[in-house]
Amino acid sequence: MDHKKLAELLFPDIDKTPEDYEKIYPERDLAEGSVVTRLAPSPTGYIHLGNLYGAMVDERLAHQGGGVCYLRIEDTDEKREVEGAVPVLLDTLSYFGIEFDEGACKAGTPGSEPVPSEEGAAQRGAYGPYWQSMRSSIYKACVKKLVAEGKAYPCFMTEEEIADIRAAQTAAKLDPGIYGQYAKHRDLTLEEVERRLAEGQEYVVRFRSEGDPSRYFKVRDAIRGEISMPENIQDVVILKKNDLPTYHFAHVVDDHFMRTDIVVRGEEWMASLPIHEQLFKAMGWEIPLYCHNTSLMKIDEATGQKRKLSKRKDPELGLSFYKELGYFPEAVREYLMTILCSDFEQWRMANPDTDYNEFNFSPDKMSDSGTLFDINKLNDVSKDVLARKSAAQIYDFMLGWAEEFDKDKYALLKENKDMLLKVFDIDRGGEKPRKDLVYAQQIFAFIKYFFDETFEYESEWPAEVSEEDRAEILRRYIEGYDPSDDNSAWFEKVRGITADLGYAVKPKDYKKNPDAYKGHVGHVSGVIRIAITGRANSPDLWTVQQIMGTEMVRKRIEKAIEA
RNA sequence: GGCCCCAUGGUCAAGAGGUUAAGACAUCGCCCUUUCACGGCGGUAACCCGGGUUCAAUUCCCGGUGGGGUCACCA
Numbered sequence A: 001m002d003h004k005k006l007a008e009l010l011f012p013d014i015d016k017t018p019e020d021y022e023k024i025y026p027e028r029d030l031a032e033g034s035v036v037t038r039l040a041p042s043p044t045g046y047i048h049l050g051n052l053y054g055a056m057v058d059e060r061l062a063h064q065g066g067g068v069c070y071l072r073i074e075d076t077d078e079k080r081e082v083e084g085a086v087p088v089l090l091d092t093l094s095y096f097g098i099e100f101d102e103g104a105c106k107a108g109t110p111g112s113e114p115v116p117s118e119e120g121a122a123q124r125g126a127y128g129p130y131w132q133s134m135r136s137s138i139y140k141a142c143v144k145k146l147v148a149e150g151k152a153y154p155c156f157m158t159e160e161e162i163a164d165i166r167a168a169q170t171a172a173k174l175d176p177g178i179y180g181q182y183a184k185h186r187d188l189t190l191e192e193v194e195r196r197l198a199e200g201q202e203y204v205v206r207f208r209s210e211g212d213p214s215r216y217f218k219v220r221d222a223i224r225g226e227i228s229m230p231e232n233i234q235d236v237v238i239l240k241k242n243d244l245p246t247y248h249f250a251h252v253v254d255d256h257f258m259r260t261d262i263v264v265r266g267e268e269w270m271a272s273l274p275i276h277e278q279l280f281k282a283m284g285w286e287i288p289l290y291c292h293n294t295s296l297m298k299i300d301e302a303t304g305q306k307r308k309l310s311k312r313k314d315p316e317l318g319l320s321f322y323k324e325l326g327y328f329p330e331a332v333r334e335y336l337m338t339i340l341c342s343d344f345e346q347w348r349m350a351n352p353d354t355d356y357n358e359f360n361f362s363p364d365k366m367s368d369s370g371t372l373f374d375i376n377k378l379n380d381v382s383k384d385v386l387a388r389k390s391a392a393q394i395y396d397f398m399l400g401w402a403e404e405f406d407k408d409k410y411a412l413l414k415e416n417k418d419m420l421l422k423v424f425d426i427d428r429g430g431e432k433p434r435k436d437l438v439y440a441q442q443i444f445a446f447i448k449y450f451f452d453e454t455f456e457y458e459s460e461w462p463a464e465v466s467e468e469d470r471a472e473i474l475r476r477y478i479e480g481y482d483p484s485d486d487n488s489a490w491f492e493k494v495r496g497i498t499a500d501l502g503y504a505v506k507p508k509d510y511k512k513n514p515d516a517y518k519g520h521v522g523h524v525s526g527v528i529r530i531a532i533t534g535r536a537n538s539p540d541l542w543t544v545q546q547i548m549g550t551e552m553v554r555k556r557i558e559k560a561i562e563a
Numbered sequence B: 001g002g003c004c005c006c007a008u009g010g011u012c013a014a015g016a017g018g019u020u021a022a023g024a025c026a027u028c029g030c031c032c033u034u035u036c037a038c039g040g041c042g043g044u045a046a047c048c049c050g051g052g053u054u055c056a057a058u059u060c061c062c063g064g065u066g067g068g069g070u071c072a073c074c075a
Helices: A003-010 A018-024 A049-063 A085-095 A136-148 A159-171 A190-198 A247-257 A267-283 A319-325 A329-340 A344-350 A375-387 A391-405 A407-415 A417-424 A440-450 A467-480 A487-500 A507-512 A521-533 A541-548 A550-562
Strands: A036-039 A068-071 A102-106 A121-124 A152-155 A204-207 A216-221 A225-230 A237-239 A262-266 A289-293 A296-299 A306-308
Touching: A003 A136, A003 A152, A003 A190, A018 A136, A036 A049, A036 A262, A049 A068, A049 A262, A049 A289, A049 A296, A049 A319, A049 A329, A085 A102, A085 A121, A085 A319, A136 A152, A136 A204, A136 A237, A136 A247, A136 A267, A204 A267, A216 A267, A216 A289, A225 A267, A237 A247, A247 A267, A262 A267, A267 A289, A319 A440, A329 A344, A329 A375, A391 A407, A391 A417, A391 A440, A407 A417, A417 A440, A417 A541, A467 A487, A467 A521, A467 A550, A487 A521, A487 A541, A521 A541, A521 A550, A541 A550
Parallel strands: A036 A068, A068 A102, A262 A289
Antiparallel strands: A102 A121, A152 A204, A204 A237, A216 A225, A296 A306
16 A cells, blocks of 8 residues: 555645644744643633633743743534634633733734634734634644555545444444454555545545553653553544544644643543544654643532533533622632642732732642532632722722623612722721622622612511610611711710610620610610611621711611601 | 542641641631621541551552543534
8 A cells, every 4th residue: 555645645735744834833932941831722602610720720831931821722613613702712711811922812912813714803923823723734734644654544434334333342342433443444445545535435534543552651741740541542533524633633733833832621631642642653743741630520419429510500610600790800710729729828828919920830739639619718719809909999890890780780880989989998908807798799789778779678677676666766866866976976875775765785784684674785776777778787887877978877767767 | 331530527628657637618616896797716527448568557559439531523
């Protein structure tokens, strides 16, 4: 069999060789210690926490050492493609603080050229194109070389034939797949190939595996250290009928010619390492450093079992979930860092105000077992993040969020800027700031009593106070209310009412001697608090009233007396 | 089923051949306090099992078990 002739027959119009591309895409000239990483999503229009998790690793690895992080679009499967996915992807990643130096970018980015296939998107950089669908001739040059060397061959088997083989293998408890004797078109003669081609038969190109499963190879992984696996024996498809490569081959070719140093990807790819190792070797290329990170898991309510988060079942996996609830992007990032990197949380405690980019990120500190997603922990991290923000930052963020997701609230926020700045400033700054703000939707619910439009009674009146006493407390309270009182003068008046009506001024007295009083000052001020805020819990009432203004205070008290 | 990865409190996790086995979240109690939040103090709670190696294994090795992943012309 003349392999060179076969290669010519299959790819008559491919005139470049891999060697030519070596020159077109030379080794990068980077400072010592800098690395090239990449994010390589398929444009399905769906971005999830796991993508962000990986993207953060790519971004940190590259940027903390002055390296390059680029974005490559893996669009070799037109079935999965979603129109407009790339600009959305870029926007979302940017929202969460991930920016790329090279590759796919937004249309209009300086130094970029438009991409015809994708509206709103463009690309830049010397190692492109960055859409795999535009790189067909590069892949084919590499396939042609493999065919010419007898390492790959055309396979004309139909889907039915393959299904039959698989069925027989499964029945016989053999490993399924096209390998060894099942690779029926491995050794077709040139004439046979010519004949089938002339008949218009379609084909794929398969790699001719010389692997021996009793032989093991070793690959280094940045997280797990050395991984040892048996050699691959499958004649995997490297070029599909649509003239584009499979993931396996595209990965090898692109990460080689784009000069990627570290391949960060999900651990689900570890199983195909034997294929990749084999392909790199066949091409005569150096294998990159892999960084297989773990999946985010959750406990399935139905089964009680730990399982990988799934985009169909778990809305909390989608990044849009956090955006819609109004989590600060920084909070999501901090949370991811704390579960991603075992030493981040300690570092953060020691450096509460330092930019997280100052943290020294190291892959060997990354988790190597599947991490259970914990919304509790996210919320806790978020509270700390928001506690560090200024009232103006909170306000601006809320406004931006409401503009996109809740127009009614947007109007309210917009009209009451001065008041809200004061609201968000309650107990902010200082040594022990309040930590009750978590995400926009929750924050709005938390402050809703500042608006008549959203005020409602959410708590029960204290059981210790009778209805008559309640009305009496409120009447006396509003009679004596003077907004110019300072906090202690104001509270003295509340104490006065408390004592007059037979309640204990000191809660301890009541606790010691419950029969001597109807209740204590906490119950009396509880009545006032519910009247003003609609709930039993709130920040310091005096402060709240100062912010609300006298008119609103009066209206609330009157409303409560009527109730 | 084959292959691979993983295994420390409920969760995230540090850790070394000999430790009272960190810390954070959650939880419980107390303190502060007119409520909440913050803060402080304290409590409950863990090395999957069985063999080996060793004076000594939770730590190293082997084997189970459990969980996860993967076996496409999808990535």
